[in-house]
Amino acid sequence: MRIRQIPAARRSGARTGAPQLLAQAEYRRLAEFRYQLRRFLKFSEDAAAREGLSAQQHQALLAIKAADGALSIGALAERLGIRHNTAVELIGRLAANRLIEREQNPQDRREVLIALTRRGERMLARLALAHRDELKKLAPLLRTLLAHFERGSRKGDGAVRRN
Numbered sequence: 001m002r003i004r005q006i007p008a009a010r011r012s013g014a015r016t017g018a019p020q021l022l023a024q025a026e027y028r029r030l031a032e033f034r035y036q037l038r039r040f041l042k043f044s045e046d047a048a049a050r051e052g053l054s055a056q057q058h059q060a061l062l063a064i065k066a067a068d069g070a071l072s073i074g075a076l077a078e079r080l081g082i083r084h085n086t087a088v089e090l091i092g093r094l095a096a097n098r099l100i101e102r103e104q105n106p107q108d109r110r111e112v113l114i115a116l117t118r119r120g121e122r123m124l125a126r127l128a129l130a131h132r133d134e135l136k137k138l139a140p141l142l143r144t145l146l147a148h149f150e151r152g153s154r155k156g157d158g159a160v161r162r163n
Contacts, residue, residue: 033145036138047130051123052097056080060090061099061116061124070103070113099123 048058063079077087099120105111
């Protein structure tokens with residue numbers, strides 16, 4: 001039985017007539033970049049879990065703190081990319097753990113604002129320090145990868161023309 005080799009263009013899944021492909025080095029950089037993002041997200045999930053939080057709860061605390069005070073439930077839902085009713089449940093769990101407090105908006109009594117408690121502030125501070133330290137470790141590699149993407153976009157995105 002004879003084994004036939006598949007041409008590289010077909011092995012890569014490229015369609016005939018496709019105007020351009022990325023160079024192999026660009027695929028490697030994209031894969032590495034996505035891998036590093038996944039590693040950071042895994043680090044973040046593990047750090048939150050050590051504090052007794054889910055990744056979503058950690059992200060909620062961070063969004064509230066970044067809002068410089070109080071945040072509406074609707075704004076939190078938007079920041080987290082979740083539905084309003086899911087945000088209400090999330091807020092309920094955070095309030096039960098005494099990490100946030102709810103208060104009525106004095107300008108619009110229909111709106112509930114959420115703010116961090118001192119306990120929530122302390123927990124978020126520990127997580128933020130750990131995340132900053134991890135990002136400091138990743139920064140040189142990410143800068144290198146991003147620099148390649150920036151240079152590639154000025155030189156035609158590292159694309160290889162197909163005939």
